[in-house]
Amino acid sequence: DAGVIQSPRHEVTEMGQEVTLRCKPISGHNSLFWYRQTMMRGLELLIYFNNNVPIDDSGMPEDRFSAKMPNASFSTLKIQPSEPRDSAVYFCASSLTGRTGNTIYFGEGSWLTVV
Amino acid sequence: GEDVEQSLFLSVREGDSSVINCTYTDSSSTYLYWYKQEPGAGLQLLTYIFSNMDMKQDQRLTVLLNKKDKHLSLRIADTQTGDSAIYFCADLPGGSYIPTFGRGTSLIVHP
Numbered sequence: 001d002a003g004v005i006q007s008p009r010h011e012v013t014e015m016g017q018e019v020t021l022r023c024k025p026i027s028g029h030n031s032l033f034w035y036r037q038t039m040m041r042g043l044e045l046l047i048y049f050n051n052n053v054p055i056d057d058s059g060m061p062e063d064r065f066s067a068k069m070p071n072a073s074f075s076t077l078k079i080q081p082s083e084p085r086d087s088a089v090y091f092c093a094s095s096l097t098g099r100t101g102n103t104i105y106f107g108e109g110s111w112l113t114v115v
Numbered sequence: 116g117e118d119v120e121q122s123l124f125l126s127v128r129e130g131d132s133s134v135i136n137c138t139y140t141d142s143s144s145t146y147l148y149w150y151k152q153e154p155g156a157g158l159q160l161l162t163y164i165f166s167n168m169d170m171k172q173d174q175r176l177t178v179l180l181n182k183k184d185k186h187l188s189l190r191i192a193d194t195q196t197g198d199s200a201i202y203f204c205a206d207l208p209g210g211s212y213i214p215t216f217g218r219g220t221s222l223i224v225h226p
Contacts, residue, residue, distance in 0.1 A: 043216045048212075101163050102146060102212060
């Protein structure tokens with residue numbers, strides 16, 4: 001089975017530019033998570049979708065961040081305008097709620113550098 | 116809110132056993148997880164344990180759960196250099212589908 005697929009794997013962009021990160025969850029999963037990982041703050045949950053609906057977006061840092069899930073097989077995380085402090089690894093993860101273990105599976109991450 | 120605590124570093128010699136510890140605060144936790152993150156990669160599920168279990172063993176991995184003390188440990192037998200990674204503990208609070216992750220423990224295995 002294909003795991004969670006994220007793109008791009010690496011992105012370097014200039015401050016002020018728009019960044020769009022993409023995620024394809026595992027087929028059949030109904031929950032999707034976006035996380036951000038930095039040395040200073042560790043792993044932070046940004047937003048959680050269930051059945052394509054945002055359930056918890058309390059972790060979204062500010063209005064510059066937005067996330068969408070137009071269908072069960074695709075999600076985007078957009079940063080506009082980007083700032084150097086947004087430099088981090090962004091992980092997408094998915095799970096099937098109700099399955100034994102409720103295990104979430106992570107993608108390989110998108111490594112973002114804003115200069 | 117919920118909190119999951121881990122020590123940040125653990126250094127062991129190749130061939131020894133490693134024990135990574137974790138404490139959590141939510142007494143309603145239903146599942147507890149261990150994930151492994153290798154450099155440049157995502158978090159990979161190692162194992163999980165249901166809250167009504169005390170122990171789970173899977174090859175070189177042994178998970179012990181002390182629900183009374185809210186303490187979880189991961190023991191890696193015969194630790195190898197390939198086990199060097201960051202290990203994350205996480206719990207799933209009752210009634211939630213959002214796990215709470217610790218900060219991760221960096222395991223360093225030296226010859």
